[in-house]
Amino acid sequence: MSTVVEVKALGKRYGALAAVDGVSFNVEEGEIFGVLGPNGAGKTTTVEIIEGLRKPDSGEVKVCGIDALREPERIKELIGVQLQTTSLYDQIRVEEAIDLFGGYYRKAVPTATLLEEVSLADKKDSYVSKLSGGQK
Structure with a gap:
């Protein structure tokens, strides 16, 4: 297996608070990987x-061999992230959510095409809060 995420000696401070202090880990291709810890652990x-989305004070990050700190735009095209909460987005319509998140990527795909692909074209004017868990 090959390493798809490599984090070495990562550090991030907010004033006197060390939010991330020397974190290192690898994620291998095909591996299911979770980050666990108490609130405020970083x-x-x-x-x-x-x-x-955030710059570290120290350390290295590579995703698929690409330096995430030097080429964050390339990284955004390679990865997907499940947010821990979607409460803000519950107040917007499905089509608006697709447009919002689509703005993170250079390669534009028409919103209508994406909605068709995930079988949500008929829900485009619905609020995200009204979707089922699977639809979200």
């Missing part, structure tokens, strides 16, 4: 750094 910050 889990979300670590994932946001891997995603390219």
Whole structure:
């Protein structure tokens, strides 16, 4: 198996608080990997750094061999992330949510095409909060 995510000595501080302190791990191709810990342990910050949404103060991150700190736009095209909460997005319509998240990617796919692909074309004007768990 090959390594698809490599994190080495990752560090992120918010003032005096070390939110992430020397975190290192690898995720192998095909592996199911979870990040567990108490509130405030730095889990979300670590994932946001891997995603390219936040910059670390120290350390290295590679996704599929690509330096995530130097090329965050390429990383965003390779990965998908399940948010821990969608409460903000429950107040927007399905079509708006697709447009919002589609803005993160350079390669544009028409919203109507995506909605058809996931069998939600008939729900495009529905609020996300009204979708079933599987539809979300």
